[in-house]
Amino acid sequence: MNWKNRFADRARLMQQSTVREFLKHAARPEIISLAGGLPDPELLPVEETRSAVDKALSNYGPQMLQYGLTEGIPELREFIADRFRKIGATAENVLITTGSQQALDLIGRVLINDGARIAVQNPTYLAALSAWRAYGAKFIPGGESSLTEANGMADPDLIYCIPSFNNPTGQSLDASERSTVLTYALRTGTPLLEDDPYGDLRYDQSPKPPSFLEVAGNLNTPIVHVGTISKVVAPGFRVGWVVAGRELIAKLTIAKQSLDLHTSTFTQFAVFELLTTGFVDVALPRLRAAYAAKRDTLLSALEVNMPASITWSRPAGGFFLLLRLPPDVLGSDIASRAREAGVLVVPGAEFHVRNGENTLRLCFSSVSSSRIPAGITRLRRAVSDSCS
Amino acid sequence: MNWKNRFADRARLMQQSTVREFLKHAARPEIISLAGGLPDPELLPVEETRSAVDKALSNYGPQMLQYGLTEGIPELREFIADRFRKIGATAENVLITTGSQQALDLIGRVLINDGARIAVQNPTYLAALSAWRAYGAKFIPGGESSLTEANGMADPDLIYCIPSFNNPTGQSLDASERSTVLTYALRTGTPLLEDDPYGDLRYDQSPKPPSFLEVAGNLNTPIVHVGTISKVVAPGFRVGWVVAGRELIAKLTIAKQSLDLHTSTFTQFAVFELLTTGFVDVALPRLRAAYAAKRDTLLSALEVNMPASITWSRPAGGFFLLLRLPPDVLGSDIASRAREAGVLVVPGAEFHVRNGENTLRLCFSSVSSSRIPAGITRLRRAVSDSCS
Numbered sequence: 001m002n003w004k005n006r007f008a009d010r011a012r013l014m015q016q017s018t019v020r021e022f023l024k025h026a027a028r029p030e031i032i033s034l035a036g037g038l039p040d041p042e043l044l045p046v047e048e049t050r051s052a053v054d055k056a057l058s059n060y061g062p063q064m065l066q067y068g069l070t071e072g073i074p075e076l077r078e079f080i081a082d083r084f085r086k087i088g089a090t091a092e093n094v095l096i097t098t099g100s101q102q103a104l105d106l107i108g109r110v111l112i113n114d115g116a117r118i119a120v121q122n123p124t125y126l127a128a129l130s131a132w133r134a135y136g137a138k139f140i141p142g143g144e145s146s147l148t149e150a151n152g153m154a155d156p157d158l159i160y161c162i163p164s165f166n167n168p169t170g171q172s173l174d175a176s177e178r179s180t181v182l183t184y185a186l187r188t189g190t191p192l193l194e195d196d197p198y199g200d201l202r203y204d205q206s207p208k209p210p211s212f213l214e215v216a217g218n219l220n221t222p223i224v225h226v227g228t229i230s231k232v233v234a235p236g237f238r239v240g241w242v243v244a245g246r247e248l249i250a251k252l253t254i255a256k257q258s259l260d261l262h263t264s265t266f267t268q269f270a271v272f273e274l275l276t277t278g279f280v281d282v283a284l285p286r287l288r289a290a291y292a293a294k295r296d297t298l299l300s301a302l303e304v305n306m307p308a309s310i311t312w313s314r315p316a317g318g319f320f321l322l323l324r325l326p327p328d329v330l331g332s333d334i335a336s337r338a339r340e341a342g343v344l345v346v347p348g349a350e351f352h353v354r355n356g357e358n359t360l361r362l363c364f365s366s367v368s369s370s371r372i373p374a375g376i377t378r379l380r381r382a383v384s385d386s387c388s
Numbered sequence: 389m390n391w392k393n394r395f396a397d398r399a400r401l402m403q404q405s406t407v408r409e410f411l412k413h414a415a416r417p418e419i420i421s422l423a424g425g426l427p428d429p430e431l432l433p434v435e436e437t438r439s440a441v442d443k444a445l446s447n448y449g450p451q452m453l454q455y456g457l458t459e460g461i462p463e464l465r466e467f468i469a470d471r472f473r474k475i476g477a478t479a480e481n482v483l484i485t486t487g488s489q490q491a492l493d494l495i496g497r498v499l500i501n502d503g504a505r506i507a508v509q510n511p512t513y514l515a516a517l518s519a520w521r522a523y524g525a526k527f528i529p530g531g532e533s534s535l536t537e538a539n540g541m542a543d544p545d546l547i548y549c550i551p552s553f554n555n556p557t558g559q560s561l562d563a564s565e566r567s568t569v570l571t572y573a574l575r576t577g578t579p580l581l582e583d584d585p586y587g588d589l590r591y592d593q594s595p596k597p598p599s600f601l602e603v604a605g606n607l608n609t610p611i612v613h614v615g616t617i618s619k620v621v622a623p624g625f626r627v628g629w630v631v632a633g634r635e636l637i638a639k640l641t642i643a644k645q646s647l648d649l650h651t652s653t654f655t656q657f658a659v660f661e662l663l664t665t666g667f668v669d670v671a672l673p674r675l676r677a678a679y680a681a682k683r684d685t686l687l688s689a690l691e692v693n694m695p696a697s698i699t700w701s702r703p704a705g706g707f708f709l710l711l712r713l714p715p716d717v718l719g720s721d722i723a724s725r726a727r728e729a730g731v732l733v734v735p736g737a738e739f740h741v742r743n744g745e746n747t748l749r750l751c752f753s754s755v756s757s758s759r760i761p762a763g764i765t766r767l768r769r770a771v772s773d774s775c776s
Binding site: 001002003004006007008009010011014015016017020036038039041042044045046049050053054057061062063064065066067068098099101102105109110111112113116127130131134135157189191220221222230234235236237238245247248251254255257258259260261262263264265266267270 | 389390391392394395396397398399402403404405408424426427429430432433434437438441442445449450451452453454455456486487489490493497498499500501504515518519522523545577579608609610618622623624625626633635636639642643645646647648649650651652653654655658
């Protein structure tokens, strides 16, 4: 049976990411992985989850195991809405999704026609690009953090923005850039999708800026906020959410019903139990301290080991930084050599919709601090022939 | 912000099911619900899950909370593959999905072009129809259980079949019908999707027939098997699977990556722990006895209460039966009157791709046995004006 002759036309748009090829090697113990964007396994809340599940099973019993509403369990929807209560959000403005990846797919499904033009940071989150390519989207590249008019954006159908600690650069929009994007979206009525997985993982003393949705001040706007517990609680639950106007939430809900009926009620109640008992407030200082230390170790090791022709971003939060090789050096070549030398890094090209072939993404969140210097020594060997 | 002007063309194909409107009333305590196809909440394994999660957290720790492979955790993939080991299945032939609903959507995404023709039982599972309509599918109706040449099927692009205890009729294909469908698929190379959520919930002594995939005898065929733990363990976990040739599994995996990265590792490990310790073998006799008793109560109540002009299917398994009203009576009218009389039933029209406006789906699985007679008495009041 040759399935290829049977695949739908859109299946041609679904291609295996080369990044995934690199990640396959991450499990080998001799390999030091700066590849996959995973939370530190030692910071995942195993014991807190054990007691949260135990308590939730006592409180909610069979509800945790039963079918639920497509929109999500009311308890969790209300908890998320409460974060936006100043702008009048209620549970009706919240859709619980199977991780924020599903939110990105759903938004593509409901808003993106074949040939639709999406303004994105360049680079930006790889899996958003792949999800929307499957719906026939085209991308208008902005700068590493900036977006909108400054980048010649001409009437896009959607603006996608990771305002804080972008994946893969770790860079954020500054106040002026935030204002430019938001003003443009509100003035033109262009849907602005704010994806904020890393906003709470900030490693300096500056306060967290309000979300686009909060600054817009009401839900009758084209602003769509997407969040997740994957980076501050645990990705294994696959719980994320969309906050937006009721009309859009209703349409996304209908679309979601065909995708998976609803997100696991079991993980929703477990996450609700963790969130409602204040887990995040306790965990965040610990996460921030641990990830900040890893970032510092990585930055120091790069400073010591990298030749002058290589530069990199200095993130104030998140999981990643982007390494820029000399213009004529391919990130994919260096990533292959690095893998042979025993360190995994990810070529940056696929995060870009223009240029970026000479970049590498380095993730400092999941590797143990003690292995970072050895990893960067190996990376030095990988770049030594082509970079000076 | 008027989102309607922004919705993609395909969003017009996504319509709210009227069934969902009826389900909204199911939570009211004065209502007797024969509507939603839910497992009996009293049969959901709360304590077994408590100890399975506890044990799994001890065995697998942070792995349960971490990102995982899109294909699913190897432990669960191997467990499912082992059910098909006689035909040479390995973990590479298994994709774990976020409930079997996601499997249906993924198959649509990967195999269904706009205008593709899908041969279906008529009636068949509503949410498969909605998922594939969003990809532009057309449907070729068969009979209540029969399919293929006998129904004038002309070279369909896909055959969709619930061979055992179809939703909404509870009817099964007999041995000859099974053979006809399978032979047609193998001879013509037409993909045959076998959806088997209810196959283990059989209430007579007849043995479970082998799956299409097992009869086909190897994985290099167009047979695609879809399964789920939703009916025999718990739907709240959202764990299902596809078993098929490696080429199709690989493409479905790429498609799934954009949908939700992977199914919750937490629920996958919990389910693996339940399955591997033999939960299903212990639970099945209890489930069969309980559901068989409810079915019998429902059939008796119908026998006593329904006028001669109304007929119904007599399912040997599953959760449902289909009630057929006189040809000129609308199921949606009766369902509305029934709701006013305090019993929820679901109009059967949306499960049909032709005719069926005079049908109602009755679910006996989630209602408590003691309320079934009163529910059917209320239904009698709802039909009394229009059926004799």
